[in-house]
Amino acid sequence: xxxxFHTELDELMTDLARMARLAAQMVINASIALHQxxxxxxxxxxxxxxxxxAMHDETERRCITLLALQxxxxxxxxVVVAALHAVGHxxxxxxxxxxxxxxxxxxxxxxxxxxxxxxxxARMGLLAGQLAEDAxxxxxxxxxxxxxxxxxxxxxxxxxxxxxxxxxxxxxxxxGVEQAVDAALIGRYYERFSDHAxxxxxxxxxxxxxxxxEPEDWETAGSPASCAP
Amino acid sequence: xxxxFHTELDELMTDLARMARLAAQMVINASIALHQxxxxxxxxxxxxxxxxxAMHDETERRCITLLALQxxxxxxxxVVVAALHAVGHxxxxxxxxxxxxxxxxxxxxxxxxxxxxxxxxARMGLLAGQLAEDAxxxxxxxxxxxxxxxxxxxxxxxxxxxxxxxxxxxxxxxxGVEQAVDAALIGRYYERFSDHAxxxxxxxxxxxxxxxxEPEDWETAGSPASCAP
Numbered sequence: 001x002x003x004x005f006h007t008e009l010d011e012l013m014t015d016l017a018r019m020a021r022l023a024a025q026m027v028i029n030a031s032i033a034l035h036q037x038x039x040x041x042x043x044x045x046x047x048x049x050x051x052x053x054a055m056h057d058e059t060e061r062r063c064i065t066l067l068a069l070q071x072x073x074x075x076x077x078x079v080v081v082a083a084l085h086a087v088g089h090x091x092x093x094x095x096x097x098x099x100x101x102x103x104x105x106x107x108x109x110x111x112x113x114x115x116x117x118x119x120x121x122a123r124m125g126l127l128a129g130q131l132a133e134d135a136x137x138x139x140x141x142x143x144x145x146x147x148x149x150x151x152x153x154x155x156x157x158x159x160x161x162x163x164x165x166x167x168x169x170x171x172x173x174x175x176g177v178e179q180a181v182d183a184a185l186i187g188r189y190y191e192r193f194s195d196h197a198x199x200x201x202x203x204x205x206x207x208x209x210x211x212x213x214e215p216e217d218w219e220t221a222g223s224p225a226s227c228a229p
Numbered sequence: 230x231x232x233x234f235h236t237e238l239d240e241l242m243t244d245l246a247r248m249a250r251l252a253a254q255m256v257i258n259a260s261i262a263l264h265q266x267x268x269x270x271x272x273x274x275x276x277x278x279x280x281x282x283a284m285h286d287e288t289e290r291r292c293i294t295l296l297a298l299q300x301x302x303x304x305x306x307x308v309v310v311a312a313l314h315a316v317g318h319x320x321x322x323x324x325x326x327x328x329x330x331x332x333x334x335x336x337x338x339x340x341x342x343x344x345x346x347x348x349x350x351a352r353m354g355l356l357a358g359q360l361a362e363d364a365x366x367x368x369x370x371x372x373x374x375x376x377x378x379x380x381x382x383x384x385x386x387x388x389x390x391x392x393x394x395x396x397x398x399x400x401x402x403x404x405g406v407e408q409a410v411d412a413a414l415i416g417r418y419y420e421r422f423s424d425h426a427x428x429x430x431x432x433x434x435x436x437x438x439x440x441x442x443e444p445e446d447w448e449t450a451g452s453p454a455s456c457a458p
Contacts, residue, residue, distance in 0.1 A: 064306065067296060067306055067310070068302045071300030073297045077293065081293055084310070084314075085313075085317070088317065165410070168406055168407075168410055169407045173406055177397055177402055177406055177409045178397075178398045181398070181409055184413060184414060185417065188417070
């Protein structure tokens with residue numbers, strides 16, 4: 001019974017890692033759609049989000065079934081509770097990638113990113129995808145230090161968001177209000193996406209140590225207050 | 230044993246309702262701080278956020294203890310799982326209210342909201358506070374219809390966000406890029422705050438029926454894509 005249970009827990013972790021890789025793929029595709037005004041690529045993200053939601057519902061249902069049938073305690077209970085949290089973060093990452101893809105679709109065929117914000121948003125998209133990949137690896141390896149490592153990488157995303165706001169608020173910004181607002185919101189979506197990846201790694205830390213590391217600043221770094229130049 | 234367990238579940242619901250009322254108070258105070266450039270009021274929100282985080286940690290710990298010691302099944306398990314989800318939503322609502330208060334602090338003594346966006350953001354703040362109050366009532370009354378009712382009220386928040394973007398992107402917008410970006414992000418915070426209140430009511434629906442109602446559009450209504458005029 002317990003052997004079967006632990007096999008089920010392993011399968012749960014494998015599926016969470018798969019979802020994290022899907023999130024990585026979604027945010028990378030959303031970035032390509034945005035930068036290349038690629039409407040077909042944006043459509044892929046929308047379709048992947050449906051798949052992510054289906055995986056969320058299925059994985060959450062399995063977590064609840066495990067709680068009901070196995071009544072896990074101690075470390076096993078931590079795994080299931082962490083999976084319940086992680087699956088919510090992954091669903092939200094899918095939503096955020098879809099938001100970015102939806103902007104690309106609505107602005108098509110006009111490129112919506114101009115000037116100095118272009119490389120900043122490109123870098124944020126790359127980092128967001130990498131953080132989701134790292135979260136997948138953290139889940140697979142059950143690495144207790146991954147939470148701190150991802151939080152450090154997430155610091156670059158936060159710094160880029162502050163830099164982005166600096167560009168938008170500078171006197172030489174010449175691309176108008178609408179592009180500025182779009183860029184600010186897209187930057188914010190990347191930043192939140194990255195926060196969720198860090199939160200997943202922190203759940204891995206909780207699974208392996210019973211303790212959640214939570215740097216004070218990771219969840220507030222995206223506020224306009226902290227991003228203002 | 231079971232009587233004690235059900236007493237503990239009732240206490241859990243009472244504490245969740247208390248947290249929802251704290252979230253309501255936070256977002257109302259953040260709105261006052263923003264509109265009246267009231268730095269002391271903004272400080273209250275920051276302090277309340279610490280209290281919210283402490284209540285989150287304590288309530289989550291109690292949920293996990295209940296799972297470990299009581300191994301609930303069926304309806305009782307649904308209550309604990311819903312509480313685990315709700316407590317995460319409430320913490321995030323506290324973060325969002327704090328984001329708004331932090332803007333008010335950083336812009337002090339300059340009022341940061343001008344012209345036509347002022348009444349729109351004021352109305353969004355009022356509705357966000359009301360939705361958090363409604364979520365508290367839904368928890369207390371275990372009302373299975375509250376999810377749908379709150380989702381309907383949340384529709385007005387989404388419509389206001391679209392209206393806000395219309396104002397910011399109009400040719401007669403004369404308050405510059407920085408105010409536009411700040412207003413867009415604050416509108417987005419109110420909209421996400423309201424989404425979380427709806428999600429809590431949906432968890433109440435899940436507790437009472439075993440089924441989560443999730444209107445397709447409530448979670449994406451705040452994207453710049455859907456908000457563009």
